[in-house]
Amino acid sequence: xKLTTKLLAATALVGASAASATELEVTHWWTSxxxxxxxxxxxxxxxxxxxxxxxxxxAGSGGTARPIIISRIxxxxxxxxxxxxxxxxxxxxxxAGLLLDITDVAEAQGWRDIINPISLLDSCTVDGRxxxxxxxxxxxxxxxxxxKAYADAGVAMPTNWDEFVASAPALEAAGKIPLAMGQQPWQxxxxxxxxxxxxxxxDVWKAINIDKNAEVAAxxxxxxxxxxxxxxxxxxxxxxxxxxxQATNLVITGQAGGQIMGDWAQxxxxxxxxVAGVDYECLPGLGVNEIISTGGDAFYFPxxxxxxxxxxxxRLAALLVSPEVxxxxxxAKGSLPIRGDIDMSAANDCMRKGLAILAxxxxxxxxxxxxxxDTSGQIEDLMVEFWNDPNMSAADAQAQYAEIIANAx
Ligand code: GAL
Numbered sequence: 001x002k003l004t005t006k007l008l009a010a011t012a013l014v015g016a017s018a019a020s021a022t023e024l025e026v027t028h029w030w031t032s033x034x035x036x037x038x039x040x041x042x043x044x045x046x047x048x049x050x051x052x053x054x055x056x057x058x059a060g061s062g063g064t065a066r067p068i069i070i071s072r073i074x075x076x077x078x079x080x081x082x083x084x085x086x087x088x089x090x091x092x093x094x095x096a097g098l099l100l101d102i103t104d105v106a107e108a109q110g111w112r113d114i115i116n117p118i119s120l121l122d123s124c125t126v127d128g129r130x131x132x133x134x135x136x137x138x139x140x141x142x143x144x145x146x147x148k149a150y151a152d153a154g155v156a157m158p159t160n161w162d163e164f165v166a167s168a169p170a171l172e173a174a175g176k177i178p179l180a181m182g183q184q185p186w187q188x189x190x191x192x193x194x195x196x197x198x199x200x201x202x203d204v205w206k207a208i209n210i211d212k213n214a215e216v217a218a219x220x221x222x223x224x225x226x227x228x229x230x231x232x233x234x235x236x237x238x239x240x241x242x243x244x245x246q247a248t249n250l251v252i253t254g255q256a257g258g259q260i261m262g263d264w265a266q267x268x269x270x271x272x273x274x275v276a277g278v279d280y281e282c283l284p285g286l287g288v289n290e291i292i293s294t295g296g297d298a299f300y301f302p303x304x305x306x307x308x309x310x311x312x313x314x315r316l317a318a319l320l321v322s323p324e325v326x327x328x329x330x331x332a333k334g335s336l337p338i339r340g341d342i343d344m345s346a347a348n349d350c351m352r353k354g355l356a357i358l359a360x361x362x363x364x365x366x367x368x369x370x371x372x373x374d375t376s377g378q379i380e381d382l383m384v385e386f387w388n389d390p391n392m393s394a395a396d397a398q399a400q401y402a403e404i405i406a407n408a409x
Contacts, residue, residue, distance in 0.1 A: 022312035024080030026299075027056035027072075029065035032245035034267020038333035042135075045325045051312050054080075061244065063186050063380075073098050078302030080309060081316055086123040086134050086298035087368035093300070099131045100301040100310065105317045106130040115321075116340045117294055117358075123369050124298055132298035133317040135326075136335030139292035139354060140190050140262045140366065141197060144269070145281040148254025149176050160287030161198055161228075164258060168235050171257045180247040180256035181236035181387070185380040187244050188387040191260040192379075193367055195232060196225045197293075198286035202364055208405055209370045218402035226394035226401075232260075233387050251280065260286070266334025266350055275348075282350035284357055292357045295366020296335060375408040 024046075030039040036057075043053035056079055058065035066089065069082050073093055084090050093099050106112070106121070115121040115134065124132035143164065150157045150167070153174035158164040168178035181187060197205045200221040207216040216222065239256065241247050248268040250256035259265065269280055276282060285291040299320055301313040319325055326337040331346055336354050344355060357363070367376055382404065386397040 021050050021052060022308050023052040023054050024309070024312050024316060025054040025056045026081045026083075026316075027058060027065070027069050027079045028083035029058050029060070029062050030083070031057050031059045031061075032243070032264075032268060033271040034245070034269075034332070034334065035264065037271055038267055038329055041328040041332050042320065042325065045319055045322075045328070046316055049315065049319060051315060056082075061184055061186070063184055073302045078304060080304070081299050081301050081313060083297050084132070084300055085295055085366070085368040086120060086132055087295060087366060088123075088371070089368060089373055090131065090300050091126070091372075093302075094126050094131050098303055100303050100313055101129045101131060102133065102301060102314060102317045103128075103130045105133070105314050109318055109321060111321065114339045114341060116338065117363060119294060119365060119369070120296065120298075120338050132300045133320045134296060134298040134338045135320050136296045136330055136333060137292070137294050137338060137354075137358070138262050138264055138296040138333075138335045138366075139284075139294065140194055141285050141291050141293050141364075142194070142263055142265070142350075143258050143260050143283050143286050144248065144251050144265050145258040145283065146251045146254045146256065147279055147281070149174075149251070149257045152176065152254060153257075157281055158258075158283075158287070160283065161195075164286070165231060165235070167257065176254075177238045177250060177256040178235035178258070179232055179239065180241070180250040180259040181232075181239045182244045182247040183240075183242045184244065185384045187247070187261070189376070189380040189383040190262065191232065192225075192229050192383055194260050194286065195228050196222070197291060197364065198288040199225045199228050201289065202291060205364065209367055210365070212405055212408045214402050214406035217405040218398065222398060222401070223394070226398045229386070229397075230394045233390065236387070237390070263334050263336075263350070263354060266348070267332065270332070270334065270348075276350045282353065284353055289362075290353070290357050291362045291364060292336075292354055293364045293366045294358075295368050296338070372409045375404065378404045 046053040111121055120134040124130050153170045155167045155170040158167050171178045204221045207213040245268050247259050248265045251259050252272045274280055323342045326342050330337045382400050386392050
């Protein structure tokens, strides 16, 4: 009965859209080929429900888009809805009362009963009130490998990080870049986090990123991680691209062996017509420990004075979590759905691996959920320096890292 009541209430929220069509400007940073294909699914669904999606794509990825989005909201020029990573990025906006409380939508749809893992909803919740609609789970914990690159170099496709490292000289001899890496700060920082989980293990990652334990950050397990990162830096030395999807394209075209990147990379393989297991491989946890991190994207709804806009914001929130949108959007995006009660049988091999790991519960939160944007920014700055300066030693970088963790919030 409880579920029926909730379904009816949710239907009423969604169904209300037909009565009053409203335009909502929606900002996001989904501008690569795969991302654009995925966001189009959201726009189509919103338009089909009777409202109008005004697309506010901001080029240049999250690092560029977030400051623009946040300053618009702070500066009194709020959009109708915006993407952010669920976690701590919106903390200050919520504290300032600038984001709409959508608890009524969450309750009407029974989000506490359907969202999985529940940490996604917790990341949207402050003092018991819900401020965002999570749309996906995006895991950072992957390396994407090119069949063509390994075939051209005449070496076997690696099955784990050690084999990947061992195959690098053969790739270089064949004129390939072993590791594709773009120059945006978040890319090297994200890759470093993946290397840390694979080499030092999830407990060390948690001690640092959740408990902010500076001793562990300065300790011997992380020393191995920094050595591995220095190795990765050398393997990426000839990767001169800027954007993450340009780096993915090096893998798609077989110019590079692999890329450590979140599973949004799947969208790029998909639009390029590549098939998992045939053209590319994906190793969760770098093939060392099959794990996924459960960060991702969520939509927030800046407070507006017009009650019609507020009603449309709530209709969009309800729609984003609906089973139909969850299936169509996540299949295009390469992300995992935020609910387990939907049919993902059309998922490709890599998504299936992710779904199986999620079901098995070997999951970690994302750094965006555990570290403040300020701390994440400091780590990104350090990583830019480290990855760009081959003379910066692993030990020096580790000392600075431990200092950041000592002061982290
Ligand atoms: C992440 C976002 C993903 C993906 C990626 C690259 O922050 O969660 O959806 O788009 O950026 O743009």
